[in-house]
Amino acid sequence: MKFIFVVSSILFGLVVNMVVLYWFVLDTNKRVATLERAVVTVSSQQGTPKQQETRDSSLAEPTPSRIVSSNTCANCESDIKQLKTDVSTLETIVSGITASWPNTAQSSAPITSVIKEVTVTFGSYDTISKVYVDAPGLNAYIDTGNYPPIAKAQFEATMRIPTANGQVYAQVFDKTDGHPVWGSELISETDTAYIKQSGNLSLPSGNKLYQVQVKSTLGYQAFVESARIKLYFK
Numbered sequence: 001m002k003f004i005f006v007v008s009s010i011l012f013g014l015v016v017n018m019v020v021l022y023w024f025v026l027d028t029n030k031r032v033a034t035l036e037r038a039v040v041t042v043s044s045q046q047g048t049p050k051q052q053e054t055r056d057s058s059l060a061e062p063t064p065s066r067i068v069s070s071n072t073c074a075n076c077e078s079d080i081k082q083l084k085t086d087v088s089t090l091e092t093i094v095s096g097i098t099a100s101w102p103n104t105a106q107s108s109a110p111i112t113s114v115i116k117e118v119t120v121t122f123g124s125y126d127t128i129s130k131v132y133v134d135a136p137g138l139n140a141y142i143d144t145g146n147y148p149p150i151a152k153a154q155f156e157a158t159m160r161i162p163t164a165n166g167q168v169y170a171q172v173f174d175k176t177d178g179h180p181v182w183g184s185e186l187i188s189e190t191d192t193a194y195i196k197q198s199g200n201l202s203l204p205s206g207n208k209l210y211q212v213q214v215k216s217t218l219g220y221q222a223f224v225e226s227a228r229i230k231l232y233f234k
Helices: 002-046 049-053 064-072 076-099 104-114
Strands: 117-127 133-143 150-160 168-174 186-188 194-197 207-216 222-233
Touching (some): 002 076, 117 207, 150 186, 186 194
Antiparallel strands (some): 168 186
């Protein structure tokens, strides 16, 4: 999730920068076009040298409006060159940002491969039953189709018998299909809590309800704590 958040933040920042730079380019192009039109207008008002010689002497003195136009566009050509340089610089910046834009197809591909392990936690339970009983609340639905390809699945639990009399058993029962999950049974016979781990479980496809079951062989209080199924992905 952190990776997705970082990628989303980078993409958002780049989009904002692109919009701002795009606006600057458009604004600068408009200014260039305005100045070029001003140059054309002044040139058409001034006319060619031959036309100026044939004008009436009464028009020799420039009108105030002509004075304003001449003064306003005295540096039009240099301004246009500078603006064109600015546009070129902005276009280079935009091209550089576009080239460094993250490829979402490439960046999203490793996300699933980063997740290597998922733990489905059930909880804890104690019993004095000599036969397997369902541990209330220690169950969960697992749909293997919602995960990447599973390389291995294991059942784990911390187990103990305070009196050290008899043995404590725990297993996972498939409530949907009505049978124990083969290879899930764990056994402990000490008063010290140890983590027990099953071999590789073969979880069937589809959405199944998995229930933890516990028993104590001699009827002494037995504890199963932190029961969980771990899924390891390819």
